[in-house]
Amino acid sequence: MTATHLGHPILHFLNTVCDDGKQRHKNSFRDAGALHHVLVGAGLIEATQPVPDRGQVQSLLLLREAAYAVLSAVAAAQTPDREEALMLETAIKAAVQDARLQFTAGRFGVSAGPLGGIHDQLALSLLDLLRADDLGRLRECQRCTHLFIDNGRGPGRRWCAMSRCGNRAKAATFRQRRRATSP
Ligand SMILES: [Zn+2]
Numbered sequence: 001m002t003a004t005h006l007g008h009p010i011l012h013f014l015n016t017v018c019d020d021g022k023q024r025h026k027n028s029f030r031d032a033g034a035l036h037h038v039l040v041g042a043g044l045i046e047a048t049q050p051v052p053d054r055g056q057v058q059s060l061l062l063l064r065e066a067a068y069a070v071l072s073a074v075a076a077a078q079t080p081d082r083e084e085a086l087m088l089e090t091a092i093k094a095a096v097q098d099a100r101l102q103f104t105a106g107r108f109g110v111s112a113g114p115l116g117g118i119h120d121q122l123a124l125s126l127l128d129l130l131r132a133d134d135l136g137r138l139r140e141c142q143r144c145t146h147l148f149i150d151n152g153r154g155p156g157r158r159w160c161a162m163s164r165c166g167n168r169a170k171a172a173t174f175r176q177r178r179r180a181t182s183p
Contacts, residue, residue, distance in 0.1 A: 005161075007149025008132065010125040012042035014068050015146040015160070020168075024065065024145055032057050044125055045118055052118055059119055063091050067126050071147055075140040088126065095123035143169050 006012060016038060018028040029035040036051045052060060066087035073080035098113030098120060112120035129135065139150045139157065146160035159166040 006147070007134065007137070007151060008125075008129045009042045009044050010067075010122065010129050011147050011149070012038060013044060013122055013125075014064060014071065016064065017145060020144060022145055024068065027061075035060070039118065039122075045121055049118060056118065060122065062087070063119060063122060063126075066091070068145065068147070071129075071138060072140055072145065074135065075138045075147060091119070091123040092127050095120035096127070099124060141165055 006015065016028045016035065017024045018026050027035075029038055032051050032053070035057065036045070036049075039045045040047045066084045069084035070080040070088050095112060095116055096110075098116050099110050100113055102109040102111060110124055112124055116123075134149050134151070137150045138147060140147050141160035142158045143165035144160060146164075148157070148160055150157045159169060
């Protein structure tokens with residue numbers, strides 16, 4: 001998995017569920033070490049950062065689900081639920097409160113403070129996505145809950161990935177059609 005095909009690194013964190021439908025019950029990682037590996041691979045954290053403990057993983061998943069609820073609504077051009085929007089707002093505010101602002105060589109950057117850890121880094125990355133110019137191109141897969149930025153032209157991308165959902169959705173349509181036309 002590359003860090004770019006989804007359009008923003010934080011989407012790799014939001015898409016760490018592997019359910020086939022619209023439920024989000026199954027994590028795509030089997031333990032905290034595997035989640036850490038995903039976050040490093042997406043460029044969201046440094047490999048040297050400690051693997052989150054059980055409690056930290058729980059709070060990361062709360063952040064993930066609040067962010068998913070908000071971004072799923074954004075992708076559908078709807079207003080998110082107040083409760084989840086408030087959870088996300090609280091997480092982002094806390095991360096910004098402790099963040100370090102870096103002014104180096106004509107560039108400006110925001111990084112998580114020393115105490116916030118992975119949770120704050122992910123909250124800041126969510127803020128970055130929410131402020132991105134292409135947020136309006138955020139889409140949700142028609143089959144699962146994976147989110148992506150659709151940078152294509154034409155009618156628009158419907159599935160997170162052809163290999164994961166596109167082929168299976170097409171196969172299901174094909175079966176339905178065949179059933180409908182067979183005597
Ligand atoms: Zn999908």
